[in-house]
Amino acid sequence: MPRALTIAGSDSGGGAGIQADLKTFQMLGVFGMSALTAVTAQNTMGVQGIHDLPPDFVRQQIDSVASDIGIDAAKTGMLSQPEIIEAVVAAMKEHHIEKLVVDPVMVAKGGARLLVPAAERVLREQLLPIAYVVTPNIPEAEALLLRRIETVDDMRDAAKRICDMGAQRVIIKGGHLPGGSSIDILYDGTNVDELHADRIDTKNTHGTGCTFSSALTAWLARGVEFTMAVGRAKQFITAAIAGGISLGHGHGPTNHWALMEQQDTVTKQIWGHMDGELHEVNGNQ
Numbered sequence: 001m002p003r004a005l006t007i008a009g010s011d012s013g014g015g016a017g018i019q020a021d022l023k024t025f026q027m028l029g030v031f032g033m034s035a036l037t038a039v040t041a042q043n044t045m046g047v048q049g050i051h052d053l054p055p056d057f058v059r060q061q062i063d064s065v066a067s068d069i070g071i072d073a074a075k076t077g078m079l080s081q082p083e084i085i086e087a088v089v090a091a092m093k094e095h096h097i098e099k100l101v102v103d104p105v106m107v108a109k110g111g112a113r114l115l116v117p118a119a120e121r122v123l124r125e126q127l128l129p130i131a132y133v134v135t136p137n138i139p140e141a142e143a144l145l146l147r148r149i150e151t152v153d154d155m156r157d158a159a160k161r162i163c164d165m166g167a168q169r170v171i172i173k174g175g176h177l178p179g180g181s182s183i184d185i186l187y188d189g190t191n192v193d194e195l196h197a198d199r200i201d202t203k204n205t206h207g208t209g210c211t212f213s214s215a216l217t218a219w220l221a222r223g224v225e226f227t228m229a230v231g232r233a234k235q236f237i238t239a240a241i242a243g244g245i246s247l248g249h250g251h252g253p254t255n256h257w258a259l260m261e262q263q264d265t266v267t268k269q270i271w272g273h274m275d276g277e278l279h280e281v282n283g284n285q
């Protein structure tokens, strides 16, 4: 069974962070494990409190699962403090984690900081160079590069510049760009690609970034090639946003079960991919 680890914060509201990641892993048939970095008191209205965990204890959680269960792919989300980033980097190196998806979470939708400003430099200098892929949204890419991103051309340029900082691959998520479609830019160190989806008119976008990066991690854990894994992660997040549940009074969560509920082409495509892979595995035995 493919195994994926999320190293991230807990969202008590269940739509983002560790909770979104584990729900997504489960939906995509991957065994999910977690190393908590922080616990937040959070709901659809915002973040009411943050309690960071000690860096050594973050490290201990990673060591526990790596030394026993094993990790096919890992992702990072909210890392909160510079010392936590340092602990995570040391653990990733020691356990030789190659498929590392870095979601450089900095600020929650309502504006609360999930990474102290002093940690941005450590993230840039220590975490990016060990990332298999980094997935900033537009404000995060702006913070990493200290420059504005206003157009799709700016996003393409930013993807190359972030790759120059050491990440092997970059996806700039366009959820924050105004316009009728939701464009993500994908750079694999050689080619730039665009991923398009119609923009869904909804306020229920809490945790979209976490859900997208955990779907990508799940497909990488399953051994799917990078570009295909990104395409399937995009299908998953688009279905989850379109899945339309409305909870709470603010930015509600996406629907991680959307694929189970809608027996449409997206469901058939995604479950079909998995079915195909299972047949391949069985056929090779």
Ligand SMILES: Nc1ncnc2c1ncn2[C@@H]1O[C@H](COP(=O)(O)OP(=O)(O)OP(=O)(O)O)[C@@H](O)[C@H]1O
Binding pocket: 016, 107, 108, 109, 136, 137, 138, 173, 174, 175, 176, 182, 183, 184, 197, 198, 199, 200, 201, 202, 205, 206, 207, 208, 209, 210, 211, 212, 234, 237, 238, 241
């Ligand atoms: N309204 C929307 N309609 C369709 N796709 C969207 C919409 N909003 C975001 N997306 C897609 O969701 C994915 C996540 O992008 P986004 O920019 O929202 O991440 P994020 O800001 O990191 O999310 P969060 O901080 O809430 O976890 C991207 O693939 C993006 O294109």
Ligand SMILES: Cc1ncc(CO)c(N)n1
Binding pocket: 008, 009, 010, 011, 016, 017, 018, 040, 042, 077, 078, 105, 107, 108, 109, 114, 206, 207, 208, 209, 210
């Ligand atoms: C714990 C946590 N991680 C990430 C995000 C970003 O969506 C959030 N709101 N909360």
